[in-house]
Amino acid sequence: MSELLQVSGLTIAYGGVKALDGLTFSARAGEITALIGPNGAGKTTAINCVSGHTRPDAGQVLFNGRDILGLPARAMTGLGLTRTFQHLRMFGRMNVLENVMVGLHGTARAGFTAAMLRFPSLRREERRMAEKAMDTLSFLGLADLAGRTAGALPYGDQKRLALARALVSEPRLMLLDEPVAGLNTAETGTMGRLILALREKGLALVLVEHDMSLVMRVSDRVVVMCSGAKIADGPPQEVQRHPEVVAAYLGGGKEFGLCA
Numbered sequence: 149m150s151e152l153l154q155v156s157g158l159t160i161a162y163g164g165v166k167a168l169d170g171l172t173f174s175a176r177a178g179e180i181t182a183l184i185g186p187n188g189a190g191k192t193t194a195i196n197c198v199s200g201h202t203r204p205d206a207g208q209v210l211f212n213g214r215d216i217l218g219l220p221a222r223a224m225t226g227l228g229l230t231r232t233f234q235h236l237r238m239f240g241r242m243n244v245l246e247n248v249m250v251g252l253h254g255t256a257r258a259g260f261t262a263a264m265l266r267f268p269s270l271r272r273e274e275r276r277m278a279e280k281a282m283d284t285l286s287f288l289g290l291a292d293l294a295g296r297t298a299g300a301l302p303y304g305d306q307k308r309l310a311l312a313r314a315l316v317s318e319p320r321l322m323l324l325d326e327p328v329a330g331l332n333t334a335e336t337g338t339m340g341r342l343i344l345a346l347r348e349k350g351l352a353l354v355l356v357e358h359d360m361s362l363v364m365r366v367s368d369r370v371v372v373m374c375s376g377a378k379i380a381d382g383p384p385q386e387v388q389r390h391p392e393v394v395a396a397y398l399g400g401g402k403e404f405g406l407c408a
């Protein structure tokens with residue numbers, strides 16, 4: 149299978165500290181590529197550079213062979229690349245369905261003039277968007293919550309809602325920044341099954357996570373980062389045995405400790 153995402157040489161420094169130092173990795177359709185490493189390793193920065201939220205100092209990001217570096221984040225949805233955020237970015241007072249429809253921003257066909265004049269084409273567009281959002285909520289087991297105020301949902305449901313918003317535009321590549329952080333065991337299990345279902349659909353997934361049992365269970369490939377650089381890259385079983393990775397664990401717990 150060929151690479152849908154090819155990231156090479158990503159480098160960015162903040163006040164002399166290199167958050168990314170020549171990071172190179174790739175992701176394929178129908179595969180889960182995990183990006184792991186200790187706090188501050190540069191995982192979120194890497195996602196931000198791919199999704200257009202941060203401009204790196206150097207490097208290349210190819211999506212489906214096309215150079216997308218420098219494109220604004222809002223252009224990415226239309227290309228088929230979406231993401232979730234480490235810290236939830238809900239519109240707390242809007243309902244669940246409306247929050248999902250926000251994920252279709254960047255794909256709407258009707259323009260601003262049509263919106264102002266309330267053209268019938270716009271009403272059709274709105275109906276189409278609501279139907280898509282409802283289908284996505286059903287897929288994620290959230291259909292019953294469509295009319296609920298997003299901010300009032302339990303945290304686990306909000307994390308699934310974040311996934312719905314990233315999924316509704318039918319992306320080919322999804323970047324997930326800590327989708328199970330703060331979830332209990334049952335919620336983590338549900339999220340793990342959903343992520344595997346997305347892989348079954350043929351999506352390319354980049355999974356940033358500290359939950360090593362989830363990472364090792366679902367990932368096809370694991371990229372290990374430390375201080376902005378890659379220290380290992382391979383199937384989970386191989387990466388687990390890598391000396392530098394073993395050294396980076398503190399006590400073999402479920403989370404990464406400090407860099408070796």
Ligand SMILES: Nc1ncnc2c1ncn2[C@@H]1O[C@H](COP(=O)(O)OP(=O)(O)OP(=O)(O)O)[C@@H](O)[C@H]1O
Pocket residue numbers: 162165166167185186187188189190191192193194234
């Ligand atoms: N906007 C910014 N300004 C200054 N420094 C930043 C900025 N964003 C990230 N950094 C620094 O870059 C490094 C990498 O941060 P990043 O958030 O990418 O790490 P991470 O691997 O996602 O960590 P965590 O597991 O805690 O989420 C850190 O040292 C961080 O303090």
Ligand SMILES: [Mg+2]
Pocket residue numbers: 191192193234
């Ligand atoms: Mg992070």
